[in-house]
Amino acid sequence: MSKTYSSAERAYREVKERILAGALPGGELISEGEIATDLGTSRTPVREAFLRLETEGWMKLYPKRGALVVPVPAGEAEHVVHARYVVETAAARGLAAADRAGVAEALREAIERQREFAAAGDLEQFAAMDTEFHRTLVVAAGNPLLIGFYDSLRERQRRMNSAAVRRHARGAEQIVEQHGRLADRIEAGDAEGFAALLVEHLSGVHQLELKGL
Incomplete structure (x- = not known):
């Protein structure tokens, strides 16, 4: 080289x-x-x-x-969030009938890392760990096709997360709290409860009105 x-x-x-x-x-x-x-x-x-x-x-x-x-194109944020919703809720349904102890522990570890980054004021790492929190769920479901598709959104997702965190630096605590509730739903095997909370979470973080979910 x-x-x-x-x-x-x-x-x-x-x-x-x-x-x-x-x-x-x-x-x-x-x-x-x-x-x-x-x-x-x-x-x-x-x-x-x-x-x-x-x-x-x-x-x-x-x-x-x-x-x-180049700014995020008009409509791209909605498309990315809708795609994430489809993949993450599918993962939650797949995990509902599986042993969820390991993924629940991994999700809580990611949440703890987010707390640490928030306390240190490291918004870039906080946003990166936000992406990792959600990916952990998808990977745990074990569908390689869904993982590959989800990873194709990774860069767009990270950019959106970084922008959202910078807009609402004081909202980090709320994001961590919502992640905790999402992890609770996964641990309980409550896929429907997870889906409802995910809509609330994604629409709030990215300031989107999500229709049809």
Whole structure:
């Protein structure tokens, strides 16, 4: 691997991480120069990273002006949340007839980590652990097709979570409390109760009116 490629990969990973974590919010215009200076590299690897991010839909490049971080498209949040609801409730139904002790313990461990990140004021890690909490449930259900589909939403989900947490930094305690209630429903094998709480949770966190759920 060449040095240039290594620098481009590093620039790509760093800029994408900032987008997903909300440090570079949608609608912000950034330049190759400022990122290159920040990373201590030349503009060439940053240019390559920007091109790759544009191909993936995270950026829109404007020659001689810079790169625009693409905002979450209209309607995408609703689509992601609806897809998550379908997968997570299917997982909850699958777990209702299974041994749930292990997944309940894993969910509570994730909740405890969230409490720690909230107490430390680490919103980025709090948002990342939010994503992990929900994924833990899906993985525990053991359907590889659902896991693969859910993971295809992971980056969009993380970006949405980061934005939501930044909007409502004081809402971390409420999120943790709701996660506790969701974990209780899983432990009890109450798939219908879980589904009802999940609608309340997702609509509140992402400020969406979820219809048809």
